[in-house]
């Protein structure tokens with residue numbers, strides 16, 4: 001057994017933070033047991049930099065401050081990838097880790113795995129093997145290239161392992177470890193349950209909006225998040241969606257919408273901001289913290305989202321979910337496979353039909369194999385044996 005394994009892990013954007021938190025905790029536990037020492041170095045590329053998109057998650061999830069922040073910030077995809085690669089190469093040359101661990105499918109995942117491989121450093125991908133088949137999504141390209149380069153591919157479900165086999169990945173590299181997001185969900189659920197809806201709204205109300213006259217109770221509101229370029233960047237798609245939300249969804253119940261910076265910018269650009277903030281049934285929030293989101297999810301009658309992570313959390317929590325996409329890299333969360341969500345794309349007629357079907361459903365939690373809260377421990381055991 002190697003006594004001082006050096007692991008560098010990388011985060012860049014919001015959905016990475018809940019995946020890295022349990023991994024770092026599992027390394028600490030491993031070291032405390034005295035089997036050996038894993039030295040861990042955390043790099044933040046700085047793709048997400050707003051307090052509400054980044055720092056707040058470090059604090060809430062107990063993630064230590066990053067050892068290095070590349071401060072990449074916003075830019076086109078090519079700019080983000082390029083600047084990250086230039087900065088990360090210097091870090092790798094300085095630190096020379098045994099492994100670079102990347103998570104998920106954001107730009108940091110791709111750029112850092114390329115640089116590591118060019119320097120002959122082994123790459124471990126947590127959440128490997130997810131495939132939407134949709135090459136117009138930047139995340140799909142990030143996933144494909146990262147997996148092709150990775151030495152250790154840790155999958156959240158057997159479908160993802162099978163995707164890798166079909167692509168010709170050697171069996172020895174593939175390990176089905178479960179879903180690390182669920183480690184975070186299970187570790188934080190009790191804390192989230194203590195929050196009240198009223199407090200969450202009071203503390204996170206979006207700028208320009210006024211405190212709502214009615215605060216919905218559990219089971220009395222729809223919850224929405226939307227940020228994918230395919231939904232918010234097209235004027236026609238986004239304005240039709242807003243129209244549906246304001247007329248059909250918010251007419252019947254309160255709608256709580258924590259708004260992503262990409263969606264907010266687009267609402268303002270399209271002149272829809274005023275209409276949205278003035279609707280009394282719509283409660284518009286700034287991006288909210290992890291516990292706040294779990295709490296709102298627990299009480300929601302229905303979720304409308306284009307986020308992959310929320311789709312997974314709805315599966316465990318049982319919230320009926322409309323996934324505002326035409327495809328998913330997470331088929332295990334779909335109703336047809338025992339989960340809570342249904343794909344509705346961005347066609348309003350289809351959304352309307354499924355919305356009516358789904359609003360009458362009861363909560364139905366389900367737990368795919370190895371989504372048990374112990375994925376990070378399994379990952380650390382595999383890495384510890386790797387040298």
Ligand code: UD1
Pocket residue numbers: 013014015047048049050051053054074075105106107108138139227229260261262265
């Ligand atoms: C990124 C990820 C996506 C993930 C999402 C979660 C990629 C390719 N995409 O998309 O997989 O689901 O994060 O949030 O990596 N911005 C801010 N403040 C911030 C961060 C961003 O205002 O802290 C603005 C940027 O200037 C930009 C927009 O939000 O205009 C989008 O940010 P960007 O990082 O390009 O991608 P996301 O859409 O957030």
